[in-house]
Amino acid sequence: MKTLRIAGSVFALALAILPLLSAACGTGTSCLRLSDCADGLTCQAGQCAPATPAAGADANAEASSTDMGDANAQAQDSTPVDAGSTTTEAGEATDADHGDADTENDAESSTEEPDAG
């Protein structure tokens, strides 16, 4: 009976203490079960992620489009308008480059044509 009493005491002690050591995981931690993640998060591709797919996608897009050094500052300061303007500028620059290239090609081809003729 003494063994049983000691085992029971250890069991009760573990039952009281061990749950205090457990903690729900935040965003980005690995998971195999939904209960591995904190409330409001879900398990996606082995990682705890926000339950709303749109919010998670936006966060990932912002994080990947900024440099590591500026990531924190831009995440706090940037707005969708800023992000849109940045994208537009990049797009315009790309279009402009393509436009120049096309113009040059056209010019070259137009100058070559008379020679060929």
Added chain:
Amino acid sequence: MKRAAALLTTILTLATATTASAQVIGADIGAASGMEAGDDGSGTTAFRRARTRLRASVLWQTEEGNSGMSAIAFLEVEPHTSFGSELRYTYAFSRRMEAFGGATGTFVPHILIGGVAGTTFLFGKGDMRLFVEPSISALPFGTDLPTSGVLMWGLLSVGVRGDISSLVADKSEEK
């Protein structure tokens, strides 16, 4: 969820039927941990250490012979907390070795239901003995699964069992 509900109903019906003429012959307390594997949503099988759990069980004899049933309540405590239970059919090959199979699952905070099978090795003499119990579980149902894949547990339990009686028929000779 319908299949899970049907399985749960079957387990409860079986438990009610078997406990009607039950005679409790033992109980144990212990702890368990091991490996956990499953599809994490990336399409590959991921392995990791299983949650540490504390367990307490009651074993009862349902009829004459070497077979019995046991009900186990367990609490997963680390690194995350959940509560579950098992219902097993147990067959004793001898006073030192038993095999079992049954249903297992967690119910709080999420549902997880499946089957379990394993072997129990008992050490020591008298009514208080140590047990070591390797087991494997497959859990295909429940709201705790991120995908439609099966979650697997390979666990090793250790603890102490107190026997009031024994499943084996020749207990008087061995004692």
